[in-house]
Amino acid sequence: MKKIISYVLILVSLFSFFALTGCGKKYEATLIVYNWGGPYMSEGSNDTVDLNKRFEEKYNVKIKYRTYDSNEAMYAKIKNGGAEYDIIIPSDYMVARLIEEDLLEKLDFSNIPLFETNIMDEFKNRDYDPKNEYSVPYSWGLVGIVYNKKLVKEPVDSYSILWDKKYADNVLMFNNPRDAFAVAQTLLGYSQNTTNKDEIKECYDKLLAQKDVVQGYYMDEIYEKMINEDAAIATYYAGDALVMMEENENLAFAYPKEGTNRFGDAFCIPKGSKNKKWAETYINFMLEGENALLNSEVTGYCTPNSAAFELLDEETKNNELMYPSEDYLKKCESFIHLPSEINTYVQDLWINIKTED
Amino acid sequence: MKNKALAIPHIVWSIVFIVVPLCFVLYFAFTADDGSFTLSWFLEAGRFAGVFARSLKLALIATVICLVVGYPMAYIISRTSWITQKTLIMLIMLPMWMNFLLRTYAWMTLLEKNGIINNILEALGIFNLLGITEPLKMINTEGAIIIGMVYNFLPFMIIPLYNIMVKIDNSLIEASRDLGCNGFNVFRRVLLPLSVPGIINGITMVFVPAASTFVISQKLGGAKNMLIGDLIDIYFMGGEPNFHIGSVLSLILMLIILICMAFMKQSDEEVML
Numbered sequence: 138m139k140k141i142i143s144y145v146l147i148l149v150s151l152f153s154f155f156a157l158t159g160c161g162k163k164y165e166a167t168l169i170v171y172n173w174g175g176p177y178m179s180e181g182s183n184d185t186v187d188l189n190k191r192f193e194e195k196y197n198v199k200i201k202y203r204t205y206d207s208n209e210a211m212y213a214k215i216k217n218g219g220a221e222y223d224i225i226i227p228s229d230y231m232v233a234r235l236i237e238e239d240l241l242e243k244l245d246f247s248n249i250p251l252f253e254t255n256i257m258d259e260f261k262n263r264d265y266d267p268k269n270e271y272s273v274p275y276s277w278g279l280v281g282i283v284y285n286k287k288l289v290k291e292p293v294d295s296y297s298i299l300w301d302k303k304y305a306d307n308v309l310m311f312n313n314p315r316d317a318f319a320v321a322q323t324l325l326g327y328s329q330n331t332t333n334k335d336e337i338k339e340c341y342d343k344l345l346a347q348k349d350v351v352q353g354y355y356m357d358e359i360y361e362k363m364i365n366e367d368a369a370i371a372t373y374y375a376g377d378a379l380v381m382m383e384e385n386e387n388l389a390f391a392y393p394k395e396g397t398n399r400f401g402d403a404f405c406i407p408k409g410s411k412n413k414k415w416a417e418t419y420i421n422f423m424l425e426g427e428n429a430l431l432n433s434e435v436t437g438y439c440t441p442n443s444a445a446f447e448l449l450d451e452e453t454k455n456n457e458l459m460y461p462s463e464d465y466l467k468k469c470e471s472f473i474h475l476p477s478e479i480n481t482y483v484q485d486l487w488i489n490i491k492t493e494d
Numbered sequence: 495m496k497n498k499a500l501a502i503p504h505i506v507w508s509i510v511f512i513v514v515p516l517c518f519v520l521y522f523a524f525t526a527d528d529g530s531f532t533l534s535w536f537l538e539a540g541r542f543a544g545v546f547a548r549s550l551k552l553a554l555i556a557t558v559i560c561l562v563v564g565y566p567m568a569y570i571i572s573r574t575s576w577i578t579q580k581t582l583i584m585l586i587m588l589p590m591w592m593n594f595l596l597r598t599y600a601w602m603t604l605l606e607k608n609g610i611i612n613n614i615l616e617a618l619g620i621f622n623l624l625g626i627t628e629p630l631k632m633i634n635t636e637g638a639i640i641i642g643m644v645y646n647f648l649p650f651m652i653i654p655l656y657n658i659m660v661k662i663d664n665s666l667i668e669a670s671r672d673l674g675c676n677g678f679n680v681f682r683r684v685l686l687p688l689s690v691p692g693i694i695n696g697i698t699m700v701f702v703p704a705a706s707t708f709v710i711s712q713k714l715g716g717a718k719n720m721l722i723g724d725l726i727d728i729y730f731m732g733g734e735p736n737f738h739i740g741s742v743l744s745l746i747l748m749l750i751i752l753i754c755m756a757f758m759k760q761s762d763e764e765v766m767l
Binding site: 209210213306312313314315348351352353354355358362365366367368477480481484488491492494 | 544545602606607608609631634712713715716719724725728731733734736
């Protein structure tokens with residue numbers, strides 16, 4: 138027995154020895170960046186410029202890049218794992234939730250001077266971070282309707298088309314409660330952040346009635362399915378939709394006249410980061426116009442960065458689908474963090490939709 | 495002493511990864527948020543009786559298909575030469591070298607409205623021949639879920655059956671023939687009783703994962719009708735997790751499966767007698 142323990146100990150010590158001496162180069166620090174998968178940053182995949190490498194060379198700080206596929210998955214890691222990550226990029230409502238649960242560090246904006254100069258004013262002090270102490274906007278976009286012109290001959294300008302029996306078995310919907318309810322809420326004229334249970338119940342009835350028209354509930358798969366013409370209409374994100382239209386010229390994209398969901402992601406530093414100053418330097422680096430432009434090109438989403446916006450070509454700047462008019466943006470709404478009671482209620486109704494025949 | 499020491503890694507593994515999580519499941523299933531004892535979660539889980547029924551129905555259909563397809567397959571393989579056996583078994587294992595998710599995505603491509611199967615049928619003029627104007631609706635149906643289950647879990651049926659059948663001596667079959675058994679009676683009186691342990695193993699190994707799957711129903715079923723695995727998934731991993739209901743559902747599923755297995759064990763012993 139003793140023998141076994143000593144073997145194990147030898148193995149463990151050998152392993153840690155190699156782990157510690159494994160990297161030959163000496164870095165000032167190591168930053169762990171936790172971002173959306175996808176790719177959601179110009180990080181070297183698909184022949185893009187590797188901004189992380191540029192940062193490593195410029196500041197001699199090692200970047201470890203990790204990805205997640207949903208706000209909730211990232212949240213679970215931050216909530217349980219504590220201080221492991223230095224930089225995260227959550228969406229608006231998740232930023233609010235992390236702030237509320239005291240899981241974010243306050244940023245020292247003297248290390249992020251480009252925030253003041255490069256971030257457009259309308260993206261400062263947003264609802265999810267009213268005093269703008271915890272976050273730096275990274276990207277934004279709108280949800281809209283992708284449709285196939287071969288299969289949909291009429292003009293598309295309302296979410297109501299997602300309920301049209303003509304397109305039975307030809308409609309794809311988002312497969313998560315918050316996004317799906319937002320569509321119904323917008324159509325019925327309610328706030329996407331409503332906490333009125335009667336209104337939510339009404340949206341539930343609406344979504345339940347839609348079930349016969351819906352071919353399937355999906356998230357990322359919508360991209361492939363629409364390109365392959367496996368469905369006629371779907372809800373999706375503007376940035377991706379433009380890429381899809383390049384892949385299949387029968388596809389078109391439209392914004393519903395009722396308004397829609399406006400989403401935004403922002404840099405944050407989770408509580409307990411050991412390299413907060415370097416993390417802030419990293420955020421500042423990503424705010425440089427050229428870098429923000431590269432990121433916006435890779436993600437396909439809009440940039441809140443004025444320096445990057447100036448560098449865009451005229452065609453993109455004037456593209457109503459990419460950068461819609463001020464008037465239309467006024468009709469749009471962003472998610473804020475809702476009380477747990479409401480979220481549970483919505484999730485419960487969502488489960489009902491998916492379990493009732 | 496030495497032999498016992500060898501078992502330690504497995505015992506530690508089982509305790510850490512099977513017993514401890516099971517204790518958590520039990521704890522969450524029987525406690526309220528404040529930690530006090532309650533049975534209310536079981537009442538709340540009652541509304542999902544329909545989901546249980548659907549999951550078990552689909553798993554049962556998939557298991558029967560696997561058995562009907564896998565049994566003759568395993569028998570045929572077990573009667574071939576040694577080298578052919580090895581080759582055929584490897585071919586059956588081959589798909590399992592690929593990632594489970596990837597295989598399921600491949601079926602999406604096949605079954606889509608504009609997918610490979612529909613496109614081939616159309617190109618061959620079969621639709622025109624039969625006067626079909628719309629492509630076949632395959633994806634996002636219960637049929638697609640069953641196909642996904644059968645495809646993914648068929649090897650788990652064939653391998654245990656083959657392992658048992660390869661041990662059945664050919665002379666037993668010859669002897670029964672000599673004694674006047676026809677083909678059907680050879681199967682009923684010799685082959686079937688001798689292969690019962692393999693059948694039970696195979697059924698268990700197909701039924702259990704099929705009853706608890708969630709990827710297949712989401713990707714091939716369009717997430718329109720949840721299976722019990724989807725419910726457990728949303729209660730543990732969704733935006734508003736509720737470990738209590740998730741645990742209760744897991745526990746009920748485990749109980750149903752245990753009862754099924756005990757029932758099969760019973761009939762196994764009866765056949766043996």
